[in-house]
Amino acid sequence: MPDPSTAGTVHPLPSPSDQAERLIGLGVHEIAGIPAEDVRAFAATAGRxxxxxxxxxxxxxxxxxxxxxxxxxxxxxFVVVDMPDVDRFAPSALDLPDAPLYFVAGLDRGDHMANWSPEEALPALTEEGRTPLVLTEGIHWVLQQPAVLERNLCFMTIGSRLRKADGALDARTPALWISNGTGRDGKERRNAPKVGWCWWGNRHTWLGFASAAGREGR
Structure with missing residues (x-):
């Protein structure tokens, strides 16, 4: 079992209302086809x-x-060039609220699981009563709290998996980290936030496993 005391400190998020304004300012509401006032109204339901x-x-x-x-x-x-199917990675082994907007509670970057494989981390999270983040939740987290993505302290989002035509799960698992500007990333992308993938059975010393205590929508 992982030792929760070794987990990295996660600072409080901006208020839900401030998060709503951040998303609106970035145009996320337009991407989603949700009126800005609806985003603000939903954020207000979180309470103080x-x-x-x-x-x-x-x-x-x-x-x-x-x-x-x-x-x-x-x-x-950016998304790595060898992940053109990134949007096909769907929630796996967890149910998201059936709502366009929802709240994710009890975020943890999972630093205490660094150097674990996704295959090892998933049952441990389940035993703790937690669920892994899906990729879009991880991106939302970094949008609202950029400091959560640190060099050598980044995270995987193994709640998103790709199911192949034969029904089997693709061995790739999504992750968020910081580009070194090498290979196909290009030197101009050094230090840029990066959506990539790792193999289900591989370990990485610099990747934890982001998870949540719960989710709720209205």
């Missing part, structure tokens, strides 16, 4: 003092549209 992430359902705002909105050192986020 709640440390929750305001998320748009991936059916309304896919990862390919959200990733370029990420920004680090003045450089926009």
């Amino acid at each position: 003092g709640r440390d929750v992430l305001l998320a748009v359902h991936p059916d309304r705002a896919p990862a390919s549209a959200l990733a370029p909105l990420l920004l680090r050192d003045g450089k926009p986020g």
